Amino acid sequence: MSIEFDISQIQNILEHGIPHAAEIGLKVHEMNEDGVVFSLPYQERFAGNPVNGVLHGGIITTLIDSAAGMCIYAKIKEYIPLATLDLRIDYLNPATPGEDVFTRATCYKVTKQIAFVRAIAYHSDPEDPIANSVGTFMLRSTDTPPLNYSAKRKGAAE
Amino acid sequence: MSEMTPEDFVKMINSAKETMDWKPVFDIIPYYSFLGLQLAPWGGGLTCVLPENKKFIGNPTLPALHGGVVGAFLESTALVHLLATQEVTRLPKIINITVEYLRSGKPVETYAEAVVTKPGRRVANLRIEAWQQDRKKPIASAHANFLVS
Numbered sequence: 001m002s003i004e005f006d007i008s009q010i011q012n013i014l015e016h017g018i019p020h021a022a023e024i025g026l027k028v029h030e031m032n033e034d035g036v037v038f039s040l041p042y043q044e045r046f047a048g049n050p051v052n053g054v055l056h057g058g059i060i061t062t063l064i065d066s067a068a069g070m071c072i073y074a075k076i077k078e079y080i081p082l083a084t085l086d087l088r089i090d091y092l093n094p095a096t097p098g099e100d101v102f103t104r105a106t107c108y109k110v111t112k113q114i115a116f117v118r119a120i121a122y123h124s125d126p127e128d129p130i131a132n133s134v135g136t137f138m139l140r141s142t143d144t145p146p147l148n149y150s151a152k153r154k155g156a157a158e
Numbered sequence: 159m160s161e162m163t164p165e166d167f168v169k170m171i172n173s174a175k176e177t178m179d180w181k182p183v184f185d186i187i188p189y190y191s192f193l194g195l196q197l198a199p200w201g202g203g204l205t206c207v208l209p210e211n212k213k214f215i216g217n218p219t220l221p222a223l224h225g226g227v228v229g230a231f232l233e234s235t236a237l238v239h240l241l242a243t244q245e246v247t248r249l250p251k252i253i254n255i256t257v258e259y260l261r262s263g264k265p266v267e268t269y270a271e272a273v274v275t276k277p278g279r280r281v282a283n284l285r286i287e288a289w290q291q292d293r294k295k296p297i298a299s300a301h302a303n304f305l306v307s
Contacts, residue, residue, distance in 0.1 A: 017218065018215075018216055018217070018218075018224070019212060019213060019214075019215040019216075019218060019224075020213060020214055020215055020216050020224035020226070020227060021216075021224075023213040044188055045188045045189070045191070045192045046188065046189050046192060047187075047188040047189060048187060048188075048189045048190075049187075049249060050162055050167060050186045050187055050188065051162050051163065051164050051166075051167050051249075055189075056187075056188075056189035056230065056233075056234070057230070057233050057252045057255065058189060058193075058226070058227075058229060058230020058231070058233050058234060059189060059226075059230065061226050061229040061230055061233065061255070061257070062224060062225075062226025062227060062229070062230060063226070064226070065224070065225045065226040065229065066216075066224075066226060069225075081217075083259065083262060084225040084257075084259045085258070085259060086256060086257060086258045086259065087225070087229060087256070087257050087259075088254065088255070088256040088257075089229075089254060089255055089256075090253070090254040091251075091252050091253060091254060094251075141262075142220060142262075
């Protein structure tokens, strides 16, 4: 099955198929075979440092994990169930309070069972990232219906 | 943000250490409030609890917790453990974390504990494990480095 990537359809999956993505307000900007770009608008409720409002590392992890999964779909052009095996994040710079965070994730190798992903998080300049990440994912991890299925159902109900 | 200074925050952490009441610290860290992070009354007082909440779901068909939330919970647990067990003169900064996802996390109450594997003068290394109903079946583990001075 081949899928044309329609950004509004991907945004619909984020908003209706992934409750936590909807909760934090994830946005998709790009999706093609080279990877995906997601963003997270700055929100004070995700600050980890109460003194200066710098975002908690965990919310950067969530942003990267979400984009990492989606870039595998972009690569294989099929919505199959995925499970994260591991994810390593290096925090290179603190996020600047008040600024949105972007992430670019790329699936650089996929085998029959495993996908390998790298990602960076940044504000405006991908050459000056906030975080660098690598992760591996297991493909066809469950026999549940694909991600876009439940989004379609929920989207249709509204 | 709040009008809090770094000194006020360190003071608050040290007072939590004395009283063993971490609620004021958790309440003032916005992301901890978002997670609803708590300490379990058992397990020596440093078992963190992530309450059940639909907003943490990443896969509604399984259903399963979002991997990012699990990672964030492990990182938060590590920091709480550092604050509670090490001498803190400033808020430790995370350098990196590697999360291993062992089982899919159900959207139920989740627990985590950390141990300091190396309490360095500049860098502390921790191991963190999260589980749900069965302590012997962890859903995720992680190791992380924090800059402590």
